[in-house]
Amino acid sequence: MIEDFWEKLSHVSVKGAEYDSRECQPHPRRLEGPWLDLTNCIHGLLDDREKNRLIWLHGAAGAGKSAVAFNIAERMKGLLRPTEYDTIEKRLAGSFVFSHKHTKRSTTGYFFATLAYQLACTYHSIREDTAGSIMENPALLDPDKSLRDQMEVLFLQPLWKL
Numbered sequence: 001m002i003e004d005f006w007e008k009l010s011h012v013s014v015k016g017a018e019y020d021s022r023e024c025q026p027h028p029r030r031l032e033g034p035w036l037d038l039t040n041c042i043h044g045l046l047d048d049r050e051k052n053r054l055i056w057l058h059g060a061a062g063a064g065k066s067a068v069a070f071n072i073a074e075r076m077k078g079l080l081r082p083t084e085y086d087t088i089e090k091r092l093a094g095s096f097v098f099s100h101k102h103t104k105r106s107t108t109g110y111f112f113a114t115l116a117y118q119l120a121c122t123y124h125s126i127r128e129d130t131a132g133s134i135m136e137n138p139a140l141l142d143p144d145k146s147l148r149d150q151m152e153v154l155f156l157q158p159l160w161k162l
Contacts, residue, residue: 003131005131005132005134005135005138006120006127006130006131008134008138008141009113009116009117009120009130009131009134009141010117012110012113012114012117012141012143013110013113013114013116013117013118014096014102014104014105014110014114016102016105017095017096017097017104017105017110017114018094018095018096018097018118019069019070019073019074019095019097020073020074020077020095021097023099023102024070024097024099027067027070027074031064031067031068031071035064035067035068038068039068039071039072042055042068042072043072043075046072046076046091057069066097069097073092073095076091076092077091077092092122093115093118093119093122093123093159094114094115094118094119094122095118096111096114096115104143107143108147109143109144110143111147111150112147112150112151112154112155113140113141113143113150113154115154115155116130116154116155116158119155119158119159120158123158123162125161125162126158126161126162129157129158129161130154130158133153133154133157134154137153140153140154
């Protein structure tokens with residue numbers, strides 16, 4: 001039964017939204033100057049467990065936000081950190097690259113379902129809980145469903161359980 005809901009989530013998830021998918025190639029240009037400084041600053045924030053790990057980049061089109069985000073995602077995907085319990089902590093839980101060229105990536109409708117799928121693929125321990133939440137409320141996978149509800153149930157609740 002859980003496999004059915006896992007499969008539904010898989011079908012709603014936008015596969016080309018990951019930063020390293022073929023649809024996101026080629027990656028934005030290499031970073032220099034202030035953008036490299038900003039990237040290093042963000043890496044420092046991400047390495048500090050006491051700091052907020054949600055970082056929102058904003059600015060004009062072509063300013064370099066994508067290059068910074070791709071650089072950070074690439075580094076975080078390659079990093080594994082031992083934890084106090086002798087297990088490995090994965091540093092990149094998921095990614096979503098918005099694009100006006102792709103219908104499912106041009107709005108937020110598929111954002112949290114895609115991240116939930118990636119989280120459950122990365123952290124198998126939350127897969128059953130995520131499927132259970134979808135079983136209780138299948139409307140969560142509707143792209144027109146409240147973003148707040150999707151964020152709470154598909155994204156935040158699984159993160160709290162990790």
